[in-house]
Amino acid sequence: MQKKNSVKRIFLILGDQLSESHPFLEMKLSSESDLLLMIESLPRADWLPYHPQKLMYVFACMRRFAIEMKKKKLPTLFEYVEFSPHTFTEVVNSFGAAEVHVVEPSEPRALDWLKADLKSKCVVHPNVFFLADDSMLPAKPPYLMETFYRAMRTKHGILMEKGKPLGGQWNFDEDNRRPPLSAWDKQPPADFLEKDWCDKVDLDIYAQVETRLREHLPSDRFGAFQRPNLPTHLKSARVFLREFITKRLDQFGPYEDAMVAGSVGLFHSGLSPLMNLQVLSPQEILQAAEAAPAEVPLASREGFIRQILGWREFLRLIYRRHRADYQTANFFGFGEKLPPLYWGHPTRMNCLSSVVKHVEQHAYSHHITRLMVLGNFALLAHVNPHEVNHWFWAVYLDAYEWVVTPNVLGMSQFADGGVFATKPYVSGANYINKMSLFCKSCAFDPKKTLESDGCPFNALYWDFIATTKQNQAHRPSFARRMGMMWSVWEKKSEDEKLAIRKKAAELRTRASAGEL
Numbered sequence: 001m002q003k004k005n006s007v008k009r010i011f012l013i014l015g016d017q018l019s020e021s022h023p024f025l026e027m028k029l030s031s032e033s034d035l036l037l038m039i040e041s042l043p044r045a046d047w048l049p050y051h052p053q054k055l056m057y058v059f060a061c062m063r064r065f066a067i068e069m070k071k072k073k074l075p076t077l078f079e080y081v082e083f084s085p086h087t088f089t090e091v092v093n094s095f096g097a098a099e100v101h102v103v104e105p106s107e108p109r110a111l112d113w114l115k116a117d118l119k120s121k122c123v124v125h126p127n128v129f130f131l132a133d134d135s136m137l138p139a140k141p142p143y144l145m146e147t148f149y150r151a152m153r154t155k156h157g158i159l160m161e162k163g164k165p166l167g168g169q170w171n172f173d174e175d176n177r178r179p180p181l182s183a184w185d186k187q188p189p190a191d192f193l194e195k196d197w198c199d200k201v202d203l204d205i206y207a208q209v210e211t212r213l214r215e216h217l218p219s220d221r222f223g224a225f226q227r228p229n230l231p232t233h234l235k236s237a238r239v240f241l242r243e244f245i246t247k248r249l250d251q252f253g254p255y256e257d258a259m260v261a262g263s264v265g266l267f268h269s270g271l272s273p274l275m276n277l278q279v280l281s282p283q284e285i286l287q288a289a290e291a292a293p294a295e296v297p298l299a300s301r302e303g304f305i306r307q308i309l310g311w312r313e314f315l316r317l318i319y320r321r322h323r324a325d326y327q328t329a330n331f332f333g334f335g336e337k338l339p340p341l342y343w344g345h346p347t348r349m350n351c352l353s354s355v356v357k358h359v360e361q362h363a364y365s366h367h368i369t370r371l372m373v374l375g376n377f378a379l380l381a382h383v384n385p386h387e388v389n390h391w392f393w394a395v396y397l398d399a400y401e402w403v404v405t406p407n408v409l410g411m412s413q414f415a416d417g418g419v420f421a422t423k424p425y426v427s428g429a430n431y432i433n434k435m436s437l438f439c440k441s442c443a444f445d446p447k448k449t450l451e452s453d454g455c456p457f458n459a460l461y462w463d464f465i466a467t468t469k470q471n472q473a474h475r476p477s478f479a480r481r482m483g484m485m486w487s488v489w490e491k492k493s494e495d496e497k498l499a500i501r502k503k504a505a506e507l508r509t510r511a512s513a514g515e516l
Ligand SMILES: Cc1cc2nc3c(=O)[nH]c(=O)nc-3n(C[C@H](O)[C@H](O)[C@H](O)COP(=O)(O)OP(=O)(O)OC[C@H]3O[C@@H](n4cnc5c(N)ncnc54)[C@H](O)[C@@H]3O)c2cc1C
Pocket: 265, 267, 268, 269, 270, 271, 272, 273, 275, 276, 304, 307, 308, 311, 312, 313, 315, 365, 366, 367, 368, 370, 371, 375, 392, 393, 396, 398, 399, 400, 403, 404, 407, 408, 411, 412
C-alpha cells in the first residue's frame, strides 16, 4: 500500500452505502486533499462462511457503483481498493490522513470497529438511508408494529386520503392468505429470477470477482458458486422494480404466504438485496408501489408497502435500541447444534430440503419459507438461536446485522422473550401443508404424528407447546396467545403425551446426527 501524503481527509463509502445520493457525493470536497475511498476487504469477507453469491454480489455492486460514479463528475480524488488482504482501518491508515469521514454504518458492528481503530480521527455523519428515526419507537416495550406502521403512513402521507387510510382500512392482511394453486406444482409462476439482469459490464466484473473468490474461498463452502442474476446498479434496478410493479405486485398480496418448490420467489419482489445495499432507496420503491397501475388491488399495494414502511423500518429501530440485549438473548435456553441439513446434508423432509436448495442455489428464499420452514424447524429442534442467526446471516444475499438479527433472534426464534412479538412463530405440519405444495411429494405424512412416517414437525410442535406450558417462567407472556393450544395439549391422554415427548427427543437427536 502506498502512502499518499497529500491526502488530508478520507471519505469512506462502505459497501452497503451504494446510493446515488450518498451525502459525500453531494459535498464540496477539495480535489487535492480529499479522497473518496472504497475498499474490498478480505478479512471482512472472511468474518462468516458467506455464501459465495453474497460476496460476489456485494463486490459486483460496489465495482459497478464505482464505474457509474466515475462517469459523472466526481467531486474529488477517488480510489477503489480491490481484494485487499488488509482490514478497512489498515487500508485507511496507510494513507496517513488526519480525518476519516464515514456515514454512520447501518451495521452497528462496522461503526464499533472503525471507532475502535481510528479513534478521534473518525468523523461520523448521520445515516440518511432510512425513513424512521429513534423517536418513532415508544420509550419502552411492548412495541407494536401496527401502531408504528400507522404512524409512518400518516407521517409520510403514504396510502392516505384526507388524514385517513386509503380504502378505509389500515391493514388488508385478511385478504392476503391464499394457499398456492395445485397447478403450480407442474407449472410454477415465473418469479424475479426468470430473467438475467446482468449486462456486459456486469459479466466482466463477475468474471474477475469470481476468479479471485475461487482462489480465496475453501472449495467446500456452502452455496452454488455462480453469479447472482440480479441488477447491480441503479438503472437496471429501476427496470427490475418496474417489472415487479407491473407483473407481480397484483398477486403479491393474495399469495404472500404461499410456498412452492418450483418458484423460489413466487410473487415476491426480490428487492431486499438492492435496498439493503442502498442501490435502490425505500422511498423510490414505496412511491412506485403507491402509484402502481389501477388494476393492482389496494390489498396488494398495502401489503407490500407495510413490509417496507412497517416491518423493515420497525425492526431496524428495535435492533438499534436493544442491540446489547440481542448479543446474548436465549429466552428458552436452547443449545442444540444447527442440524447439518441446513448446510445441504440430505433430508427426507421435502419442505426443508426444497427451501435449503433455494438458498444453496440463489442465496435467497422468501419470507414465509424463512419463518415457517427454516426458522420454525430450528426453534422446534431447540437449536441455539445464535447459531441460527449466524446461518441466516452467512447464507442470504440480503442479510446484514441490523435486519437479520432482529428477524432471526426476535421474530423467528423468540430468543428476546417477546420484545415485539407476542408469541413464537411455530406450527406443526398442518400450516405447511395448507400453505405449500411441499407435503404432496414428501416421504412424511403431514396428518400423522407418532407413526414412523408421521411428519417430524408434528411431534416437535406438540412437544414445544408442552414445554412452554410446563415452564412457569414462560407462562405470563404466553397465556393469552397460546392458551388455546395448551388446552388442546391437556386433552391428550397421558400415554399420547409421553409418546410425543419421547418421539420429539428422538427427532432432535436424529436431526443433529443428519438422519432425518
Ligand atoms: C428468519 C428470518 C430472517 C430474515 N432475514 C432477513 C435479512 O437478513 N435481510 C432482510 O432484508 N430481510 C430478512 N428477513 C425479512 C424478509 O424475509 C425479507 O426481507 C424478504 O424475504 C426479502 O425478500 P423480498 O425482497 O423478495 O421481499 P418481499 O416479500 O418482496 O418484501 C418487500 C420488502 O419488504 C421488506 N421486508 C419484508 N419483511 C421484512 C422483515 N421482516 N424485516 C425487514 N424487512 C422486511 C424487505 O425489504 C423486502 O424487500 C428475514 C425474515 C425472517 C423470518
